[in-house]
Amino acid sequence: MSDLALNTENYGTNPGDPLPRLEGHVSHGRFERVLKAGHFAVTTEIAPPDSADPDEVLKRAAMFDGYVDAINATDGSGAHCHMSSLAVCAILTRIGYSPILQISCRDRNRISIQGDTLGAAALGVTNVLCLSGDDVGAGDHPEAKPVFDLDSISLAQTIRTMRDKSEFLSGRKLDLAPRLFIGSSINPFVPPIENRADQLAKKIASGAEYIQSQYCFDMPVLKDFMARAQDMGLTEKSYIIIGVGVLPSAKTAAWMRANVPGVHIPDDIIKRLEQAEKPKLEGRKICAEIMQQVKEIDGAAGVHVMAYRQEKWVGDVVKRSGVLGDRKPWSPEDHSTSIGTVS
Amino acid sequence: MYKIRLFAVKHARFFEGLYAAVNPAIVAVLKGVDKIFGKTLDRPITAMEAGLKGALFDCKMCGNCALSKTGMSCPMNCPKTIRNGPCGGVRADGTCEVKPEMKCVWVQGWDGASRMKTGDKIKNIEFAVDHRQQGKSTWLRIARGEINADGTAVREAENV
Numbered sequence: 001m002s003d004l005a006l007n008t009e010n011y012g013t014n015p016g017d018p019l020p021r022l023e024g025h026v027s028h029g030r031f032e033r034v035l036k037a038g039h040f041a042v043t044t045e046i047a048p049p050d051s052a053d054p055d056e057v058l059k060r061a062a063m064f065d066g067y068v069d070a071i072n073a074t075d076g077s078g079a080h081c082h083m084s085s086l087a088v089c090a091i092l093t094r095i096g097y098s099p100i101l102q103i104s105c106r107d108r109n110r111i112s113i114q115g116d117t118l119g120a121a122a123l124g125v126t127n128v129l130c131l132s133g134d135d136v137g138a139g140d141h142p143e144a145k146p147v148f149d150l151d152s153i154s155l156a157q158t159i160r161t162m163r164d165k166s167e168f169l170s171g172r173k174l175d176l177a178p179r180l181f182i183g184s185s186i187n188p189f190v191p192p193i194e195n196r197a198d199q200l201a202k203k204i205a206s207g208a209e210y211i212q213s214q215y216c217f218d219m220p221v222l223k224d225f226m227a228r229a230q231d232m233g234l235t236e237k238s239y240i241i242i243g244v245g246v247l248p249s250a251k252t253a254a255w256m257r258a259n260v261p262g263v264h265i266p267d268d269i270i271k272r273l274e275q276a277e278k279p280k281l282e283g284r285k286i287c288a289e290i291m292q293q294v295k296e297i298d299g300a301a302g303v304h305v306m307a308y309r310q311e312k313w314v315g316d317v318v319k320r321s322g323v324l325g326d327r328k329p330w331s332p333e334d335h336s337t338s339i340g341t342v343s
Numbered sequence: 344m345y346k347i348r349l350f351a352v353k354h355a356r357f358f359e360g361l362y363a364a365v366n367p368a369i370v371a372v373l374k375g376v377d378k379i380f381g382k383t384l385d386r387p388i389t390a391m392e393a394g395l396k397g398a399l400f401d402c403k404m405c406g407n408c409a410l411s412k413t414g415m416s417c418p419m420n421c422p423k424t425i426r427n428g429p430c431g432g433v434r435a436d437g438t439c440e441v442k443p444e445m446k447c448v449w450v451q452g453w454d455g456a457s458r459m460k461t462g463d464k465i466k467n468i469e470f471a472v473d474h475r476q477q478g479k480s481t482w483l484r485i486a487r488g489e490i491n492a493d494g495t496a497v498r499e500a501e502n503v
Contacts, residue, residue, distance in 0.1 A: 106423075110471065132423055132430045135441040146423070153427035154471040187431030195453040198466055202427055206468055214431050261432030261440035 015096025018124060019338055026163065026209065027181040029126025030330060030339045031070040031098045035210060035239045037339065040295055040323055041302030043070045043100065043212065043241060044314050046092075048082040057083070057091045063311050065331035067318040069339070070127060072212070072304070075102040078260075079139025086120055093124030095332050100183065101125045104133030109149035110158060114168055117159055121178030129183040129212060130155040134261060153206040156184055160207030184208035186240075188225035189218055189264035197228040200238075210239040212304045217245065217265045217286075219293055226297050235299030242294045246307040246317055247283040250274040284317050291321035348401045348417070349446065355415040355455035355462070358399075362411055366482075366492070373486035389480040406476025406484065408494050412464040414455025421448040426469040428452065464493075 018028040025032050034041050044064050049056040061071055073088035089099040101120050103113060120128070132152045136144045150158060158169055159182055166177040184203040188196045203211065216222050222242065229235050247253045247265075250273035257265045269286060276282035291303045303323060307314050318324060330340035351358050376384055389404075396402030396417075400410060403419035409426065410417060418426050422441035428449030432440030437450045456462030476484065484490045 132425055134432070135422055137441055148423045148425070149474070150471045151423070151425040151427050152430075153468055157468065157470065185431060187433075190431065190433045190435060191437040191447070192429065192433075192450045192453045198453075199429070202466060202468055206427075261434075262430075264435065 015332060016094045016124060018126075021179060027126040027179045029070075029098050029181055031100070031127050032181040032209075033339050034069045034329070035301055039069075039327060039339075039342075040300075040325075041069045041239070041241060042067060042305065042318055042324060042329065043072060043302065044068045044305045044307070044311075045072045045074060046088060046099075047308060047311065048073060048085065048088045050082055052083070054091045057088050058095070060311065061092055061097060062332075064314055066328050066334065066340075067315045067324070068305070069302075069329045070098045070100050072100040072102055072129060075104040075131070075133070076107060076139070077102075077134065079106065079134045079136045079141070079144075081140065086116055086123075086125075089120060089125045090123040096330070097332070098127065098330075099125060100127040100129050102129045102131055103155060104131045105148050105150045105152065105155055106133030106136065107147055109147055110169060113150065113155065114158065114162060117162055117178050117180070118174070121180055126179065127181045127183065128159060129185065130159065130208070131185055138261065152184055153202055156182055156203065156207040181209055182207045183210040183212060185213065186211050187214035187262050189214060189216070189221055190262055193221065193225075196225055197232055197234065200229055200234055201232060204234055204238045208238055210241060210301070212241045213243045214262050215243045215245040215264070215306060216290060216294065217269050219290070221264075222294070223297060226299055230299045235301075239301035240299060241302040241304050242297075242300055243304045243306055244287050244290050244294065244317075246287045246305070246310045246313055247273060248310055249279045249283070284313055284320060287317045288321035291317070291323050295321075295323045344398050344401055345445065347399055348420070349451070351399050352414060352416050352451045352455040353458075355458045356460065358415050359411065359459045359461065362415075369482050370486050370492065373482055377483070377486055385480070385483060388483060389478070392480045392482055404478050404480075405472050406479035406481055407472040407490075408481035409469055411461070411493065412467065412469065413449075414452035414457070414459065414462060414465055416448050416452035416455050418448060418452070418469075420445075424472075425449065426471060 021028045046060050064071060073085040075085040085102045089101045092099040130152045136142055136146045159180055163177050163180055166174045186200050250270050253265050253270050253273055256263050273279050273282055294300050294303055305314050328341040393404050400417045401420050402417055405419045421428055423430060429447050433447045433450060434440060437446055439445045439447045456465040485492055
Protein backbone atom coordinates (compact mmCIF):
# COMPACT_ATOMS: atom_id res chain seq x y z
CA MET A 1 0.00 0.00 0.00
CA SER A 2 3.00 2.29 0.28
CA ASP A 3 2.93 2.85 -3.46
CA LEU A 4 0.44 5.59 -2.80
CA ALA A 5 2.53 8.71 -2.58
CA LEU A 6 0.28 11.13 -0.78
CA ASN A 7 1.31 14.38 -2.36
CA THR A 8 0.05 16.81 -4.90
CA GLU A 9 2.41 15.50 -7.57
CA ASN A 10 -0.03 12.71 -8.14
CA TYR A 11 -2.61 15.24 -9.02
CA GLY A 12 -2.85 16.99 -12.37
CA THR A 13 -3.10 20.74 -12.76
CA ASN A 14 -6.60 20.53 -14.18
CA PRO A 15 -9.00 18.62 -11.94
CA GLY A 16 -10.50 16.95 -14.98
CA ASP A 17 -7.15 15.50 -16.07
CA PRO A 18 -6.66 11.81 -15.45
CA LEU A 19 -4.40 10.91 -12.56
CA PRO A 20 -1.32 8.87 -13.36
CA ARG A 21 -1.99 5.17 -13.01
CA LEU A 22 -0.10 3.78 -10.04
CA GLU A 23 1.73 0.50 -10.20
CA GLY A 24 -0.56 -2.46 -9.67
CA HIS A 25 -3.64 -0.33 -10.33
CA VAL A 26 -6.03 -1.10 -13.15
CA SER A 27 -7.45 2.42 -13.40
CA HIS A 28 -6.40 6.05 -13.18
CA GLY A 29 -9.06 6.75 -10.61
CA ARG A 30 -8.90 7.93 -7.04
CA PHE A 31 -11.57 5.49 -5.89
CA GLU A 32 -9.20 2.60 -6.60
CA ARG A 33 -6.42 4.57 -4.88
CA VAL A 34 -8.51 4.98 -1.72
CA LEU A 35 -9.33 1.28 -1.53
CA LYS A 36 -5.85 0.07 -2.39
CA ALA A 37 -4.35 2.41 0.20
CA GLY A 38 -6.39 0.47 2.75
CA HIS A 39 -8.77 3.26 3.69
CA PHE A 40 -12.35 2.51 4.68
CA ALA A 41 -14.17 3.95 1.69
CA VAL A 42 -17.45 5.82 1.64
CA THR A 43 -19.47 5.96 -1.55
CA THR A 44 -22.92 7.31 -2.27
CA GLU A 45 -25.48 7.57 -5.00
CA ILE A 46 -26.49 10.62 -7.00
CA ALA A 47 -30.02 10.77 -8.33
CA PRO A 48 -29.67 11.79 -12.00
CA PRO A 49 -32.01 14.73 -12.67
CA ASP A 50 -35.06 14.73 -14.92
CA SER A 51 -33.48 17.66 -16.63
CA ALA A 52 -31.01 18.63 -19.34
CA ASP A 53 -29.28 21.01 -16.96
CA PRO A 54 -25.66 20.08 -16.13
CA ASP A 55 -25.60 22.49 -13.19
CA GLU A 56 -28.28 20.44 -11.53
CA VAL A 57 -25.89 17.46 -11.58
CA LEU A 58 -23.09 19.51 -10.04
CA LYS A 59 -25.45 20.94 -7.43
CA ARG A 60 -26.51 17.46 -6.39
CA ALA A 61 -22.93 16.20 -6.29
CA ALA A 62 -21.72 19.17 -4.21
CA MET A 63 -23.94 18.01 -1.32
CA PHE A 64 -21.50 15.14 -0.80
CA ASP A 65 -18.30 17.20 -0.90
CA GLY A 66 -15.79 16.10 1.67
CA TYR A 67 -17.78 13.05 2.75
CA VAL A 68 -17.53 10.49 -0.04
CA ASP A 69 -14.80 8.91 -2.16
CA ALA A 70 -16.95 8.04 -5.15
CA ILE A 71 -20.41 8.82 -6.45
CA ASN A 72 -22.54 6.22 -8.21
CA ALA A 73 -24.59 7.59 -11.07
CA THR A 74 -27.60 5.32 -11.38
CA ASP A 75 -28.68 3.99 -14.76
CA GLY A 76 -32.43 4.33 -15.07
CA SER A 77 -32.93 3.02 -11.53
CA GLY A 78 -36.25 1.37 -10.90
CA ALA A 79 -36.66 1.39 -14.70
CA HIS A 80 -37.52 5.07 -14.61
CA CYS A 81 -36.14 7.53 -17.17
CA HIS A 82 -33.61 10.07 -15.93
CA MET A 83 -30.47 11.68 -17.29
CA SER A 84 -28.15 8.87 -18.39
CA SER A 85 -25.47 7.57 -16.08
CA LEU A 86 -22.81 8.18 -18.71
CA ALA A 87 -23.75 11.84 -19.07
CA VAL A 88 -23.85 12.39 -15.30
CA CYS A 89 -20.42 10.79 -14.99
CA ALA A 90 -18.99 12.86 -17.82
CA ILE A 91 -20.20 16.07 -16.15
CA LEU A 92 -18.70 14.97 -12.84
CA THR A 93 -15.30 13.98 -14.22
CA ARG A 94 -14.87 17.44 -15.74
CA ILE A 95 -14.23 18.92 -12.34
CA GLY A 96 -12.38 15.96 -10.92
CA TYR A 97 -15.01 13.87 -9.15
CA SER A 98 -14.63 10.10 -9.16
CA PRO A 99 -18.00 8.87 -10.39
CA ILE A 100 -19.02 5.24 -10.74
CA LEU A 101 -20.75 4.53 -14.02
CA GLN A 102 -23.62 2.13 -13.43
CA ILE A 103 -24.37 -0.05 -16.42
CA SER A 104 -27.60 -1.98 -16.41
CA CYS A 105 -28.22 -4.76 -18.91
CA ARG A 106 -31.87 -3.88 -19.23
CA ASP A 107 -31.70 -1.21 -21.89
CA ARG A 108 -28.70 -2.00 -24.09
CA ASN A 109 -27.19 -4.90 -25.96
CA ARG A 110 -23.53 -5.82 -26.12
CA ILE A 111 -22.84 -3.57 -29.09
CA SER A 112 -24.15 -0.49 -27.33
CA ILE A 113 -22.58 -1.37 -23.99
CA GLN A 114 -19.09 -1.85 -25.43
CA GLY A 115 -19.37 1.45 -27.29
CA ASP A 116 -20.44 3.25 -24.12
CA THR A 117 -17.61 1.61 -22.19
CA LEU A 118 -15.03 3.10 -24.54
CA GLY A 119 -16.83 6.44 -24.50
CA ALA A 120 -16.95 6.51 -20.72
CA ALA A 121 -13.23 5.86 -20.39
CA ALA A 122 -12.55 8.55 -22.99
CA LEU A 123 -14.59 10.99 -20.89
CA GLY A 124 -12.49 10.31 -17.81
CA VAL A 125 -14.68 7.73 -16.11
CA THR A 126 -12.55 5.23 -14.20
CA ASN A 127 -15.12 3.07 -12.39
CA VAL A 128 -18.01 0.94 -13.57
CA LEU A 129 -20.61 -1.03 -11.68
CA CYS A 130 -22.11 -3.97 -13.59
CA LEU A 131 -25.79 -4.58 -12.89
CA SER A 132 -28.51 -6.72 -14.37
CA GLY A 133 -31.04 -3.97 -13.80
CA ASP A 134 -34.61 -3.73 -12.58
CA ASP A 135 -37.32 -5.12 -14.78
CA VAL A 136 -39.07 -2.64 -17.07
CA GLY A 137 -42.36 -3.44 -15.35
CA ALA A 138 -41.09 -1.66 -12.22
CA GLY A 139 -40.82 1.68 -13.98
CA ASP A 140 -42.82 4.35 -15.74
CA HIS A 141 -42.49 2.73 -19.18
CA PRO A 142 -43.67 -0.83 -18.54
CA GLU A 143 -44.45 -1.23 -22.25
CA ALA A 144 -40.75 -0.92 -23.17
CA LYS A 145 -38.82 -3.86 -24.58
CA PRO A 146 -36.47 -5.38 -21.99
CA VAL A 147 -33.09 -6.12 -23.59
CA PHE A 148 -31.06 -8.23 -21.15
CA ASP A 149 -28.66 -9.34 -23.87
CA LEU A 150 -25.99 -9.76 -21.18
CA ASP A 151 -26.33 -10.34 -17.45
CA SER A 152 -24.21 -8.62 -14.81
CA ILE A 153 -21.60 -11.39 -14.85
CA SER A 154 -21.29 -11.48 -18.64
CA LEU A 155 -21.09 -7.70 -18.53
CA ALA A 156 -18.16 -7.70 -16.11
CA GLN A 157 -16.44 -10.29 -18.29
CA THR A 158 -17.04 -8.13 -21.33
CA ILE A 159 -15.47 -5.05 -19.76
CA ARG A 160 -12.56 -7.06 -18.42
CA THR A 161 -11.96 -8.48 -21.89
CA MET A 162 -11.89 -4.96 -23.30
CA ARG A 163 -9.55 -3.71 -20.61
CA ASP A 164 -7.15 -6.62 -20.23
CA LYS A 165 -7.12 -8.08 -23.72
CA SER A 166 -7.65 -4.75 -25.45
CA GLU A 167 -10.29 -6.18 -27.73
CA PHE A 168 -14.03 -6.31 -28.29
CA LEU A 169 -15.96 -9.52 -27.61
CA SER A 170 -15.69 -10.21 -31.31
CA GLY A 171 -11.92 -10.29 -30.98
CA ARG A 172 -11.46 -7.08 -32.92
CA LYS A 173 -8.55 -5.12 -31.42
CA LEU A 174 -8.83 -1.80 -29.61
CA ASP A 175 -6.26 0.92 -30.16
CA LEU A 176 -6.47 1.96 -26.52
CA ALA A 177 -8.05 -0.19 -23.83
CA PRO A 178 -10.51 1.41 -21.36
CA ARG A 179 -8.80 1.58 -17.94
CA LEU A 180 -11.77 0.82 -15.73
CA PHE A 181 -12.01 -0.40 -12.15
CA ILE A 182 -14.75 -3.02 -12.38
CA GLY A 183 -17.43 -3.48 -9.77
CA SER A 184 -20.47 -5.61 -9.25
CA SER A 185 -23.32 -5.85 -6.78
CA ILE A 186 -24.51 -8.50 -4.35
CA ASN A 187 -27.58 -8.93 -2.20
CA PRO A 188 -26.77 -11.19 0.76
CA PHE A 189 -30.18 -10.58 2.34
CA VAL A 190 -32.57 -12.42 0.02
CA PRO A 191 -32.87 -16.07 -1.03
CA PRO A 192 -30.98 -18.20 -1.77
CA ILE A 193 -29.08 -16.86 1.25
CA GLU A 194 -26.96 -20.02 1.52
CA ASN A 195 -25.71 -19.54 -2.04
CA ARG A 196 -25.06 -15.81 -1.99
CA ALA A 197 -21.36 -16.27 -1.21
CA ASP A 198 -21.10 -18.66 -4.19
CA GLN A 199 -22.76 -15.99 -6.30
CA LEU A 200 -20.20 -13.50 -4.98
CA ALA A 201 -17.42 -15.89 -6.02
CA LYS A 202 -18.85 -15.98 -9.54
CA LYS A 203 -19.00 -12.20 -9.67
CA ILE A 204 -15.38 -11.92 -8.59
CA ALA A 205 -14.35 -14.59 -11.09
CA SER A 206 -16.10 -12.60 -13.81
CA GLY A 207 -13.88 -9.60 -13.07
CA ALA A 208 -15.42 -7.68 -10.16
CA GLU A 209 -12.65 -5.94 -8.24
CA TYR A 210 -15.02 -4.24 -5.85
CA ILE A 211 -18.55 -5.05 -4.73
CA GLN A 212 -21.33 -2.76 -3.58
CA SER A 213 -24.09 -4.54 -1.71
CA GLN A 214 -27.81 -3.97 -1.47
CA TYR A 215 -29.11 -2.16 1.67
CA CYS A 216 -27.98 -3.77 4.88
CA PHE A 217 -30.35 -3.46 7.82
CA ASP A 218 -29.71 -6.93 9.20
CA MET A 219 -26.30 -7.31 10.83
CA PRO A 220 -26.51 -11.02 11.74
CA VAL A 221 -27.20 -11.97 8.11
CA LEU A 222 -24.40 -9.71 6.92
CA LYS A 223 -21.95 -11.15 9.43
CA ASP A 224 -22.73 -14.71 8.34
CA PHE A 225 -22.27 -13.73 4.72
CA MET A 226 -18.98 -11.94 5.36
CA ALA A 227 -17.64 -14.83 7.42
CA ARG A 228 -18.43 -17.14 4.56
CA ALA A 229 -16.87 -14.80 2.03
CA GLN A 230 -13.77 -14.62 4.17
CA ASP A 231 -13.57 -18.42 4.51
CA MET A 232 -13.71 -18.64 0.74
CA GLY A 233 -10.92 -16.10 0.42
CA LEU A 234 -13.19 -13.67 -1.37
CA THR A 235 -12.47 -10.66 0.83
CA GLU A 236 -8.84 -10.89 -0.31
CA LYS A 237 -9.82 -10.82 -3.94
CA SER A 238 -12.31 -8.00 -3.90
CA TYR A 239 -13.15 -4.88 -1.89
CA ILE A 240 -16.56 -5.48 -0.39
CA ILE A 241 -18.50 -2.30 0.27
CA ILE A 242 -21.73 -2.64 2.21
CA GLY A 243 -24.84 -0.71 1.24
CA VAL A 244 -26.52 1.28 4.01
CA GLY A 245 -29.68 3.32 3.89
CA VAL A 246 -31.21 6.39 5.49
CA LEU A 247 -34.84 5.68 6.32
CA PRO A 248 -36.99 8.78 6.93
CA SER A 249 -39.94 7.06 8.62
CA ALA A 250 -41.49 3.74 9.54
CA LYS A 251 -44.05 4.24 6.80
CA THR A 252 -41.41 4.68 4.10
CA ALA A 253 -39.46 1.71 5.45
CA ALA A 254 -42.54 -0.51 5.31
CA TRP A 255 -43.33 0.74 1.83
CA MET A 256 -39.79 0.08 0.61
CA ARG A 257 -39.81 -3.39 2.08
CA ALA A 258 -43.04 -4.22 0.29
CA ASN A 259 -42.39 -2.50 -3.02
CA VAL A 260 -38.68 -2.14 -3.77
CA PRO A 261 -37.26 -5.44 -5.07
CA GLY A 262 -34.55 -6.95 -2.91
CA VAL A 263 -34.93 -4.68 0.10
CA HIS A 264 -34.96 -6.52 3.39
CA ILE A 265 -35.74 -4.51 6.55
CA PRO A 266 -36.22 -6.41 9.82
CA ASP A 267 -39.27 -5.64 11.97
CA ASP A 268 -37.20 -4.24 14.84
CA ILE A 269 -35.84 -1.45 12.62
CA ILE A 270 -39.36 -0.46 11.61
CA LYS A 271 -40.48 -0.63 15.24
CA ARG A 272 -37.62 1.61 16.30
CA LEU A 273 -38.63 4.20 13.72
CA GLU A 274 -42.26 3.91 14.77
CA GLN A 275 -41.51 4.54 18.43
CA ALA A 276 -39.03 7.33 17.87
CA GLU A 277 -40.03 10.87 18.74
CA LYS A 278 -38.05 12.18 15.78
CA PRO A 279 -38.18 9.40 13.19
CA LYS A 280 -36.00 11.23 10.68
CA LEU A 281 -33.23 11.65 13.20
CA GLU A 282 -33.69 8.06 14.33
CA GLY A 283 -33.30 6.90 10.73
CA ARG A 284 -29.98 8.67 10.49
CA LYS A 285 -28.87 7.25 13.83
CA ILE A 286 -29.72 3.74 12.65
CA CYS A 287 -27.74 4.30 9.48
CA ALA A 288 -24.71 5.62 11.37
CA GLU A 289 -24.82 2.70 13.82
CA ILE A 290 -24.91 0.18 10.99
CA MET A 291 -21.96 1.95 9.36
CA GLN A 292 -19.97 1.68 12.57
CA GLN A 293 -20.81 -2.02 12.87
CA VAL A 294 -19.86 -2.63 9.25
CA LYS A 295 -16.48 -1.03 9.85
CA GLU A 296 -15.83 -3.57 12.60
CA ILE A 297 -16.37 -6.54 10.27
CA ASP A 298 -13.24 -8.20 8.90
CA GLY A 299 -13.11 -7.83 5.16
CA ALA A 300 -15.57 -4.95 4.86
CA ALA A 301 -13.83 -2.32 2.74
CA GLY A 302 -16.35 0.49 3.05
CA VAL A 303 -19.95 1.61 3.04
CA HIS A 304 -22.21 2.73 0.22
CA VAL A 305 -24.75 5.24 1.51
CA MET A 306 -28.02 5.20 -0.38
CA ALA A 307 -30.23 8.09 0.62
CA TYR A 308 -32.79 8.57 -2.09
CA ARG A 309 -34.50 11.95 -1.58
CA GLN A 310 -32.45 12.31 1.62
CA GLU A 311 -29.20 13.20 -0.09
CA LYS A 312 -28.72 16.28 2.03
CA TRP A 313 -28.30 14.01 5.05
CA VAL A 314 -25.46 11.89 3.66
CA GLY A 315 -22.84 14.18 5.16
CA ASP A 316 -24.62 14.09 8.50
CA VAL A 317 -24.70 10.28 8.73
CA VAL A 318 -21.09 9.98 7.61
CA LYS A 319 -20.03 12.50 10.28
CA ARG A 320 -22.23 10.88 12.90
CA SER A 321 -20.76 7.45 12.19
CA GLY A 322 -17.16 8.58 12.37
CA VAL A 323 -16.13 5.87 9.91
CA LEU A 324 -13.83 8.24 8.03
CA GLY A 325 -11.74 8.95 11.14
CA ASP A 326 -9.50 11.92 10.45
CA ARG A 327 -9.67 11.45 6.72
CA LYS A 328 -11.46 13.95 4.51
CA PRO A 329 -12.21 12.66 1.01
CA TRP A 330 -11.22 14.74 -1.98
CA SER A 331 -13.56 17.49 -3.08
CA PRO A 332 -13.25 20.08 -5.86
CA GLU A 333 -12.34 22.88 -3.43
CA ASP A 334 -10.25 21.06 -0.94
CA HIS A 335 -7.68 18.52 -1.96
CA SER A 336 -4.28 18.34 -0.42
CA THR A 337 -3.58 15.00 -2.08
CA SER A 338 -5.02 13.04 -4.95
CA ILE A 339 -7.47 11.30 -2.65
CA GLY A 340 -8.17 14.02 -0.12
CA THR A 341 -6.77 14.89 3.27
CA VAL A 342 -5.20 12.08 5.24
CA SER A 343 -3.70 12.94 8.58
CA MET B 344 -45.98 -26.81 -17.28
CA TYR B 345 -44.85 -24.91 -14.21
CA LYS B 346 -45.60 -27.82 -11.86
CA ILE B 347 -43.62 -30.31 -13.91
CA ARG B 348 -40.76 -27.83 -14.04
CA LEU B 349 -40.70 -27.64 -10.24
CA PHE B 350 -40.85 -31.45 -10.13
CA ALA B 351 -37.84 -31.67 -12.44
CA VAL B 352 -35.79 -29.44 -10.13
CA LYS B 353 -36.86 -31.38 -7.08
CA HIS B 354 -35.70 -34.55 -8.79
CA ALA B 355 -32.71 -32.94 -10.44
CA ARG B 356 -30.51 -35.88 -9.48
CA PHE B 357 -32.77 -38.29 -11.35
CA PHE B 358 -33.05 -36.04 -14.39
CA GLU B 359 -29.31 -35.51 -14.36
CA GLY B 360 -28.83 -39.28 -14.63
CA LEU B 361 -31.51 -39.57 -17.26
CA TYR B 362 -30.03 -36.68 -19.21
CA ALA B 363 -26.51 -38.13 -18.97
CA ALA B 364 -27.74 -41.50 -20.19
CA VAL B 365 -30.15 -40.37 -22.88
CA ASN B 366 -28.32 -37.35 -24.26
CA PRO B 367 -25.36 -39.26 -25.81
CA ALA B 368 -27.80 -41.78 -27.30
CA ILE B 369 -29.90 -39.04 -28.86
CA VAL B 370 -26.81 -37.28 -30.15
CA ALA B 371 -25.46 -40.55 -31.59
CA VAL B 372 -28.76 -41.25 -33.37
CA LEU B 373 -28.88 -37.68 -34.66
CA LYS B 374 -25.34 -37.97 -35.97
CA GLY B 375 -26.52 -40.92 -38.08
CA VAL B 376 -29.67 -39.11 -39.11
CA ASP B 377 -27.61 -36.08 -40.09
CA LYS B 378 -25.32 -38.21 -42.26
CA ILE B 379 -28.20 -39.82 -44.13
CA PHE B 380 -30.80 -37.06 -44.29
CA GLY B 381 -28.77 -33.88 -43.89
CA LYS B 382 -30.99 -31.00 -42.83
CA THR B 383 -34.25 -32.37 -44.20
CA LEU B 384 -35.43 -33.66 -40.81
CA ASP B 385 -34.34 -30.61 -38.81
CA ARG B 386 -37.88 -29.35 -38.35
CA PRO B 387 -39.43 -32.49 -36.86
CA ILE B 388 -36.35 -33.13 -34.72
CA THR B 389 -36.41 -29.58 -33.41
CA ALA B 390 -40.15 -29.88 -32.75
CA MET B 391 -39.52 -33.11 -30.85
CA GLU B 392 -36.86 -31.46 -28.67
CA ALA B 393 -39.10 -28.45 -28.11
CA GLY B 394 -42.03 -30.68 -27.14
CA LEU B 395 -40.08 -32.86 -24.76
CA LYS B 396 -37.99 -30.20 -23.08
CA GLY B 397 -40.94 -27.81 -23.17
CA ALA B 398 -43.12 -30.24 -21.26
CA LEU B 399 -40.44 -31.09 -18.71
CA PHE B 400 -38.57 -27.83 -18.19
CA ASP B 401 -40.63 -25.09 -19.86
CA CYS B 402 -37.76 -24.98 -22.36
CA LYS B 403 -37.69 -21.82 -24.46
CA MET B 404 -35.51 -23.33 -27.22
CA CYS B 405 -32.75 -20.76 -26.82
CA GLY B 406 -30.47 -23.16 -28.67
CA ASN B 407 -27.81 -22.76 -25.95
CA CYS B 408 -29.10 -25.41 -23.54
CA ALA B 409 -27.52 -25.11 -20.10
CA LEU B 410 -29.93 -27.30 -18.08
CA SER B 411 -27.23 -29.66 -16.82
CA LYS B 412 -25.34 -26.66 -15.44
CA THR B 413 -28.28 -24.81 -13.91
CA GLY B 414 -29.74 -27.40 -11.57
CA MET B 415 -32.21 -28.52 -14.26
CA SER B 416 -33.95 -25.15 -14.00
CA CYS B 417 -34.16 -23.44 -17.40
CA PRO B 418 -32.65 -19.94 -17.05
CA MET B 419 -34.64 -18.65 -20.01
CA ASN B 420 -37.72 -18.71 -17.76
CA CYS B 421 -36.13 -15.90 -15.77
CA PRO B 422 -37.86 -12.68 -16.90
CA LYS B 423 -34.40 -11.11 -17.22
CA THR B 424 -33.04 -14.26 -18.93
CA ILE B 425 -30.10 -14.14 -16.53
CA ARG B 426 -27.62 -16.94 -17.23
CA ASN B 427 -25.71 -16.50 -13.96
CA GLY B 428 -28.36 -15.86 -11.39
CA PRO B 429 -30.11 -15.07 -9.24
CA CYS B 430 -30.41 -11.31 -9.36
CA GLY B 431 -30.76 -9.28 -6.19
CA GLY B 432 -34.51 -8.85 -6.45
CA VAL B 433 -35.65 -12.24 -5.19
CA ARG B 434 -38.52 -11.93 -2.72
CA ALA B 435 -38.17 -13.13 0.86
CA ASP B 436 -40.29 -16.21 0.08
CA GLY B 437 -38.05 -17.13 -2.84
CA THR B 438 -40.41 -15.95 -5.56
CA CYS B 439 -39.53 -13.82 -8.55
CA GLU B 440 -39.46 -10.03 -8.27
CA VAL B 441 -41.15 -9.68 -11.66
CA LYS B 442 -43.58 -12.61 -11.45
CA PRO B 443 -44.50 -13.09 -7.80
CA GLU B 444 -46.56 -16.17 -8.69
CA MET B 445 -43.41 -17.97 -9.87
CA LYS B 446 -40.55 -19.31 -7.77
CA CYS B 447 -37.26 -17.68 -8.76
CA VAL B 448 -35.73 -19.78 -11.51
CA TRP B 449 -32.31 -19.39 -9.94
CA VAL B 450 -33.35 -20.15 -6.38
CA GLN B 451 -34.68 -23.33 -7.97
CA GLY B 452 -31.48 -23.74 -9.95
CA TRP B 453 -29.16 -23.62 -6.92
CA ASP B 454 -31.50 -25.95 -5.09
CA GLY B 455 -31.53 -28.40 -8.00
CA ALA B 456 -27.74 -28.18 -8.33
CA SER B 457 -27.32 -29.10 -4.66
CA ARG B 458 -29.12 -32.39 -5.40
CA MET B 459 -27.02 -33.21 -8.44
CA LYS B 460 -23.82 -35.18 -8.70
CA THR B 461 -22.21 -32.64 -10.97
CA GLY B 462 -24.17 -29.73 -9.52
CA ASP B 463 -21.01 -27.72 -8.92
CA LYS B 464 -21.07 -26.80 -12.58
CA ILE B 465 -23.51 -24.08 -11.58
CA LYS B 466 -20.50 -22.28 -10.08
CA ASN B 467 -18.93 -21.89 -13.50
CA ILE B 468 -19.67 -18.76 -15.45
CA GLU B 469 -21.98 -19.06 -18.43
CA PHE B 470 -21.41 -16.35 -20.97
CA ALA B 471 -24.42 -14.65 -22.57
CA VAL B 472 -26.37 -16.67 -25.13
CA ASP B 473 -25.76 -16.59 -28.85
CA HIS B 474 -29.07 -15.15 -30.02
CA ARG B 475 -28.66 -16.56 -33.52
CA GLN B 476 -29.42 -20.00 -32.11
CA GLN B 477 -32.91 -19.09 -30.83
CA GLY B 478 -35.36 -21.76 -31.92
CA LYS B 479 -32.68 -24.21 -32.99
CA SER B 480 -32.13 -27.69 -31.64
CA THR B 481 -29.28 -27.97 -29.14
CA TRP B 482 -29.15 -31.74 -29.82
CA LEU B 483 -28.54 -31.17 -33.52
CA ARG B 484 -25.93 -28.55 -32.75
CA ILE B 485 -24.05 -31.03 -30.56
CA ALA B 486 -24.44 -33.79 -33.17
CA ARG B 487 -22.95 -31.48 -35.78
CA GLY B 488 -20.05 -30.46 -33.55
CA GLU B 489 -21.12 -26.83 -33.40
CA ILE B 490 -21.04 -26.92 -29.62
CA ASN B 491 -19.47 -29.25 -27.08
CA ALA B 492 -21.50 -32.05 -25.53
CA ASP B 493 -21.90 -30.06 -22.30
CA GLY B 494 -23.46 -27.23 -24.25
CA THR B 495 -20.51 -24.82 -24.12
CA ALA B 496 -19.91 -22.95 -27.31
CA VAL B 497 -16.64 -23.81 -29.00
CA ARG B 498 -15.83 -20.13 -29.44
CA GLU B 499 -16.74 -19.26 -25.88
CA ALA B 500 -14.28 -21.78 -24.46
CA GLU B 501 -11.46 -20.06 -26.32
CA ASN B 502 -12.54 -16.56 -25.58
CA VAL B 503 -13.40 -16.32 -21.93
